[in-house]
Amino acid sequence: MNFDQLRIFMEVSELGSFQKVAQAHYVSQRAVSRQMKRLEDELNVKLFTRGKNQVTLTTAGGFFKERCQVILRMINDTNQAVQHFDERSRHRLTIGYFSPFDTLLLRDLIFELDANIDVFIAEAGPEHVITDVLMNDLDCAVVMDHYGFDQEFSKMGLKTALLHTDQMVIGASERLPIKDAVSIEQLRRYPIIYYSNEESSYLKRAFLESLGLNGQALNVERVFSFEHMQMLVSLGKALAFYPCELIKAYDKTSPHIRYWPIKDASDQRFTFNLVYRSDNHNPALRQLLDQIKIAGGMPKQA
Missing domain, CATH: 1.10.10.10 (Winged helix-like DNA-binding domain superfamily/Winged helix DNA-binding domain)
Known part of the structure; x- marks a missing residue:
């Protein structure tokens, strides 16, 4: 039959x-x-x-x-x-990100895409989203790079489009006796925390290597909630590191936190890049890359 x-x-x-x-x-x-x-x-x-x-x-x-x-x-x-x-599915775009700051970079770009593109957003650790792009489970992902170490994405068969260049600063409670800048010695006195929704050492490794310090030099730990991180920093229980320009735009609800540069530290500049496979020909991805060109000039290809 x-x-x-x-x-x-x-x-x-x-x-x-x-x-x-x-x-x-x-x-x-x-x-x-x-x-x-x-x-x-x-x-x-x-x-x-x-x-x-x-x-x-x-x-x-x-x-x-x-x-x-x-x-x-x-x-x-x-x-x-x-x-x-x-x-x-022909108009589906899957994007990975790992921090609240990535959403600031993506929001306007996504809004400018055609309405018929079904955008799926996934939050995970940097190692996770990079792997998912390599495995074709994601079309692209926002990843912090050129901070402490270089990912060398081109050797993985990945390309990058530059989204944003920033500099890392330290967030500290207004209660703490910090003026003008945070010294390495002051970093040793307090726990230093960072946010990641899943187990990840990417940010910890990048931060320590950017300072030229080994893993035992500072107490750097992950927290599970960005809001919890901000509360601990506000109360003077810990310090945290943030992208200078993006934290100004993102966090307007923590008036008790001051953001300071790191004194006598090596270069704290870094980039946020969109990474994607060189053989990914999804038209929706191509449209996103075009929006990046319009928003910030020609993408920086790795």
Whole structure:
């Protein structure tokens, strides 16, 4: 039993004639009759009462027609849904990010994309989103780079588009006796925390290497909530490190935190890059890259 048999069966039941169905499909009456006989043999039941000029449904045939209508409707609905899903998938864009600051960089870019692009956003640690891009589970991801170490994305088969250049600063409570800048010695006196929604040492490693310090020199720990991090810093329980320009735009609700440069430290500049596979030809990704060109000049390719 196949789709064509079911469709022909429905037409015969509606028209009451093998001949009329045959004419509609430009085939012989014998071909239609043979298909219906094969269907009856497969079901092991008589579906039609064959008269001289007309065929009618048996009781079993009437029951089968009701079920056949349901089956064909389901097939048609499923076919339309699959086609719609396929159309949406061609306009789907998946983006990974790892910090609240990434959303500031992405928000306006995404808003400028065509309305028919279905954008999916996933938050994960830097190592996670980079792996997902490499595995084609994400079209692209925002990643901090050139801070402490260089990821060398080109060796992974990835390209990058420059989104933002910034400088790291230290957030400290106004209660703490810090003026003008934070010294390395002051960094040693307090816990230093950073936010990541999952286990990740990326930011810790980058921060320590940017200072030229080994992993034992400072107490750097991850917290699970950005809001909790801000509360601890506000109360003077810990210090934290932030992108200077983006924290000004993002955090306007923590008036008790002051943001200071690091005294006598090595270069604290870094970049936020959009990373993507060089062989990813998703039109939605190409449109996002075009928006990056418009917003910030030509992408910096790695």
